[in-house]
Amino acid sequence: DRVNEAMARHYLALPGHLPLAAARLARGAGGAGGGDPRLAAPMPLPDGTTIPAGTSFRNAAAAIRELAAQSPAVARALPDFGLPAERKSGATFSGDMMMTDLAAWTPIDPSHPRWDRIVAWTRHGELAVHRAGEPKTLWTTAAIDAAPLGAAWLGDDLLVTTPTTMVLFDNAGKPKWTAPLATLPAVELAGLDQQRDDSANLVTTPANPDGIINGPGGVLPNGGFIRGGLNVIVVPDANNSAPAQPERFITFIPAGERIVVATSTGRVVALDRATGAVAWQTRLSDGGPIARLMAGEDFTVAAAFSGGAWHLIAMDTPTGTILHNWRFANSAMTPLNAALSPEGMLIYTLPDRLRGKDLYEPSDGDDSFTWETRIGANAAERPFDGMVGDEQLVLADGRALAVSDRGQFVRVVSVETGRTLGAASPDEPAGPAMPLATGVAAPANPAEPMAMELRVADDRVYCVGKRSLRAYDLSDTGRSWRSMAESPAIRAVFIGAGHVVAIEDPLGKPDGPTPAYRPLAFSRAMTPGGESGRLDYAPMIADPAGVVDWQAVDGGLYHLAGDGRAYFVRIVRGDH
DSSP, X not given: OHHHHHHHHHHXXXXXXXXXXXXXXXXXXXXXXXXXXXXXSOEEOTTSOEEOTTOBHHHHHHHHHHHHHTSHHHHTTSOOOOOOSSOOTTOEEEEEEEEOSEEEEOOBOTTSOOTTEEEEEETTSOEEEEETTOOSXXXXXXXSSSOOSEEEEETTEEEEEOSSEEEEEOTTSOEEEEEEGGGSOOOOBOOOOOSOOXXXXXXXXXXXXXXXXXXXXXXXXXXXXXETTTEEOOOOOTTOOXXXXXXXXXXXXXXXXXXXXXXXXXXXEEEETTTOOXXXXXXXXXXXXXXXXXXXXXXXXXXXXXXXXXXXXXXXXXXXXXXXXXXXXXXXXXXXXXEEOTTSEXXXXXXXXXXXXXXXXXXXXXXXXXXXXXXXXXXXXXXTTTOOSGGGEEEETTEEEEEEGGGTEEEEEETTTOOBOSTTOTTSOOOSOSSEEOSOOOOSSTTSOOOEEEEEXXXXXXXXXXXXXXXXXXXXTOOEEEOSSOOSOEEEEEEOSSEEEEEEOTTOXXXXXXXXXXXXXXXXXXXXXXXXXXXXXXXXXXXXXXXXXXXXETTEEEEEETTSOEEEEEEEEOOO
């Protein structure tokens, strides 16, 4: 208890670490000793207030989370679409052309956005950056060799990654540093333990009354993981005689003073954020790519296939030291998805259960898990089969939310304790009944991927299907709302500060160019019963060139047409 309190005080002394302080106190409140410990001394907060000595860990964590939610950084995590909070009956929208000759938007890391900027790849092979709502280009550059895999805003600097190069640009578009993959030194395969099998003793046993098993424990399915929609990784085929492909970058994550990067040949590299120099690197696979990469300031976790089995490897982000290594050869019981919280909790799913591992806990030799929560009642029930998408296991505000049962439900458990959250949990705040129903039916074809994604903002989770949108308030109200009727097709969903905007294709096209669309704007205004969900605006937007993509920005929405033109769609008049 005192260790968790000390770590919370340490995080409170660091700028921007309020969520981590709250998480350590919540971890102490849900510890193996039971009860709810109390602060040994007053706890000063960054805003000048103090939590009194004797306050329970749980209440102290709640106070810190409330303070964190009020920070400007949290407020800027969502765009402001510029839509009036009160519905306007005579609202008029305009679409003004802002850019031409564009090939595609550049995907931005959702953890490092700027809602006042648009980043695009042009048909001339240049990167272009615009201020949202203005036609003037801020800067363009030909300093990268191919269309970007993605980018991240690091303050005013823009980090861009292509398959072969990483570049950090300043606010004028000048490279601060460049890190070509071809210049990285060679690295040997890490000496992973190829003998121990953490899945060997995984058997289906009856769950205890609250579904939690505390004990030792088990990574990837043969279908593999999806990382950012860029890769689908499969188990390497030893009999495949196809020529080896050149190594390439496949994903990256800004993590404190490091930029952690994964490659297609199993390499993990950490670059110094300030200089681009290699801080450390290792190779975790004997031929295949890194299948999953997660990273925070303290820990980096990678999934890789090596020595005939899947491994899940936890490393120290500053140094690259391997802290934990789980090896799994039991193909029937391998985790299907994984996520890492900023507080150092690794959460992953097996076909019938969720597991959590506190990476701050030292290894005890067999890398036991911190908690395990059974969902399936018997060996025939595998609710998490097929749940491999990035947005099908998300962590937010001390909760782990996992899509299950072929997209029909969402399971919600405490990140710290693994307990199911909801009205039936005696030591957690009341909430909606569990599991949460998404309102979609399971696909008729068992091989069809789950068409369900989760988006989390504040205390709300939005369940996004191919044709439906449902929202749940995870606070003590348990209020939910659903879009008025099933849509012909939902192409994209954007969560803003005041509205949720779902892009509806009236022709029912799930992808490809569409000649018209409707941005359905649902209110996020809070009412006594929870979030409103009222449909405030639903204009029809047409473009004869066909719309291929959308981007949320401050002040409105951009759409990209098939002719390479980009239009800024915004409300220009609204009468009561």
